[in-house]
Amino acid sequence: MSYLVADQLRGGYGGADILNGCSLSVDKGEIAVIVGPNGAGKSTAMKALLGMLNLREGTVTLGGKDITQMSPQDRVGEGIAFVPQTHNVFGGMTVEENLEMGAFLRTDDFAGTMEQVYDLFPILKQKRRQNAGELSGGQRQQVAVGRAMMTQPSVLMLDEPTAGVSPIVMDELFDRILEVKQQGIAVLMVEQNAAQALNIADKGYVLVTGTNKHTGSGDELLADPVVRRTFLGG
Amino acid sequence: MPEFVDILNAIVLFSNFVLVPAISYGAQLALGALGITLVYGILRFSNFAHGDLMAFGTMTVILVTWGFQSIGISFGPLPTALLALPFGIMGAIALSLMFDKTVYKFYRAKKSAPVIFVIVSTGVMFMTNAIVRFIIGPSDQRFMDGTKFIFRPREFKEFTGLSEGLALKSTQVLTLTVTIMCVAALFYFLQKTRTGKAMRAxxxxxxxxxxxxxxxxxxxxxHLDSCCRPSHHRWHFVWLR
Incomplete structure (x- = not known):
């Protein structure tokens, strides 16, 4: 049994169901990637794990504990951190203040965690007095991931972390995400850059119309001719 | 060609009738503006009842000041109203929390549109206004004590030997001091404290x-605590008249 498990999720935003029995799981120290065509319900699946969606059916468990009915804020308290695709930093606040806000729920001294984040993203230490809104797209993503890391999460969820950044920055970000995984954190991400993401993934899920179409390790999916032809472009 | 002393006299005349009263009046307006900006800036809520909340705080201060004066408590050369200030702040906080629990909370739970909140705050404004009118009424109230002038025009003339006089009231200095202190405290609160940063976030x-x-x-x-803070400044308005 994996650390975070979503089983047979069904539900949507009120109208028709977007998720039609989709199941996901990720363990600590593992990267799981959700890929699939536009409108497949990738981001919606992630929102369901975070509690931002009304589920009709299905359960979400974290470390064996049923969290299906918990509010997003309570799940944050349970150790799930989420990096949204857009609007994921406090633009009018400095990099350091962004990180402090990430640690808002913590009552202990978080200076050590902040040092870890600065070790992970050295550029942020240089720019810590600058407003996050003035940074480049790639740096802003680093702030967003750093803010999420400040809660010392057990699960880190990323919604298209490399959307709109250059290929070099994307490689760099993926390297950092691998480092996050080595800290024993479960990483779950939705990615448009499917091939690159599956390269670093331990587990991949191909979603189509809200259901699992293909599941396997990153390498298996990359080697699967059907997946290659239909989702990875040859 | 005017004499140098004429220029000095002109400057003093200008200060006495325009510059000093304007700085003091501007500081009063700034305090009210500070509160309402804070409410709108953080909560995106146009609170129409802000002015009347200030009036309510003022009323509390005046009533408590009268109480102090009647039992013989004074603050030496400073106005007794300064001692009553904390009660005014507490009164305004209590009223805001009461309205929050009984009125705004309902609309917050319903996730009402911002325009609904504006209309609701207008209703709260009328209610607060009615309470204040009922208790203390709209006319001028006298509760001034302590030293009125830091220096009078005649003293200024004797001291400088100029033919124009300049008066500096203790209320003017107090208003400016309180404004500077509030702005500094607010800036510190929003920039440095955890709660202030959370509000900005x-x-x-x-x-x-x-x-x-x-x-x-x-x-x-x-937020309500901090928006109540400027409530006590309304008394300067009443006081200076």
Whole structure:
């Protein structure tokens, strides 16, 4: 049994169901990637794990504990951190203040965690007095991931972390995400850059119309001719 | 060619009738503006009842001042009203929390549109206004004591030997001092404290603030505390008249 498990999720935003029995799981120290065509319900699946969606059916468990009915804020308290695709930093606040806000729920001294984040993203230490809104797209993503890391999460969820950044920055970000995984954190991400993401993934899920179409390790999916032809472009 | 002393006299005349009263009046307006800006800036809520909340705070201060004066408590050369100030702040906080629990909370739970809140705050404005009118009425109230002038025009003339006089009232100095202190305290609060930063974060990016575990109900109540703060300045208005 994996650390975070979503089983047979069904539900949507009120109208028709977007998720039609989709199941996901990720363990600590593992990267799981959700890929699939536009409108497949990738981001919606992630929102369901975070509690931002009304589920009709299905359960979400974290470390064996049923969290299906918990509010997003309570799940944050349970150790799930989420990096949204857009609007994921406090633009009018400095990099350091962004990180402090990430640690808002913590009552202990978080200076050590902040040092870890600065070790992970050295550029942020240089720019810590600058407003996050003035940074480049790639740096802003680093702030967003750093803010999420400040809660010392057990699960880190990323919604298209490399959307709109250059290929070099994307490689760099993926390297950092691998480092996050080595800290024993479960990483779950939705990615448009499917091939690159599956390269670093331990587990991949191909979603189509809200259901699992293909599941396997990153390498298996990359080697699967059907997946290659239909989702990875040859 | 005017004499040098004429220029000095002109400057003193200008200061006495324009510059000093204007700085003092501007400081009063700034205090009210500070509060309402804070409310709108953080909560995106146009609070029409802000002015009447200030009036309510003022009324509390006046009533408590009269109480102090009648039992013989004074603050030496400073106005007794300064001692009554904390009670005014507490009164305004109590009234805001009461309205928050009985009125705004209902609309917050319903996630009403901002325009609904504006209309609701207009209703709260009328109610607060009615309470204040009922208790103390709209006419001028005298509760001034302590030293009125720091220096009078005649003293200024004798001291400088100029033919124009300049008066400096203690209320003018107090108003300016209080304004500077409030602005400094507010700036410190928003820039340096955890709660202040959380309030900025909430106004910056509400969804991300929620994801960081910042609780909006607590932001609202902290916010009410801070928005009540300028409430006590209304008495300067009454006082100076």
């Amino acid at each position: 909430f106004s910056d990016n509400k969804d991300l603030a929620l994801l960081s575990g910042i609780n909006p109900d607590r932001v609202v109540s902290y």
